[in-house]
Amino acid sequence: MRAYKNEAKAEKTLSAKGVDFFIAKIYAVRTVHGKTEKKRCLVPAIPGIVFVHASHTELIQFKKTHNFLQFVTTRNSGMTDYLIVPEKQMNDFIKVAGKYEEKVTYFSPDEIQLEKGTRVRIHGGVFDGVEGTLLKIKGKRSRRIVVAIDNVSAVAISEVTPDLIEVLG
Incomplete structure (x- = not known):
């Protein structure tokens, strides 16, 4: 709302x-x-x-x-x-956006192209179970995992170690 x-x-x-x-x-x-x-x-x-x-x-x-x-x-x-917003998508968004002390970055829908990335799931750590898209964000050196809510916002997790990431089919 x-x-x-x-x-x-x-x-x-x-x-x-x-x-x-x-x-x-x-x-x-x-x-x-x-x-x-x-x-x-x-x-x-x-x-x-x-x-x-x-x-x-x-x-x-x-x-x-x-x-x-x-x-x-x-x-x-x-x-x-x-x-x-679908339940799983909202739960993942809350899991990421609810961590105020973690480094997360917010994007508006027009700032990011979500169609181009690989779907991934995080295993372990504070973001355990979160599904998102692995993307290269303009102006940033590393790849980030982005959790998006269509037409509203997207939030990017600053750093996740590669051994915690599972590629989804």
Whole structure:
């Protein structure tokens, strides 16, 4: 769902209602209240995007009282559909994006070409079981594993040792 400049409000409200959700975050240095003091804090990595795990009926009921969240839609064969992320893809994305202390890089869909890589699975380490695409990213020396959510975002794991990678068919 989209929560334009309302990620904190969405997080607070969804938590209070007991709705399962995920907001990808990264550490960033921010100026607090216009002062010269800078502080390291967690901020949304994909501005305005909140991943919500609920049925369509539950979301409609929620939106009746909380209209700051909007559905993200895609165009498919001339029709408008709600963006639904498959369970495995979302779990892999959360496993990678939820590691705030790990070095991960976020990309928008137009910054990366996912069709060109080799599908791989990681065995062992903090990213055990994650499936992604092994790619060479422009401007980076090494290859990285990218976990993508179609039409939303992609996140690249900075370094994975080759012995942990299994090539998928």
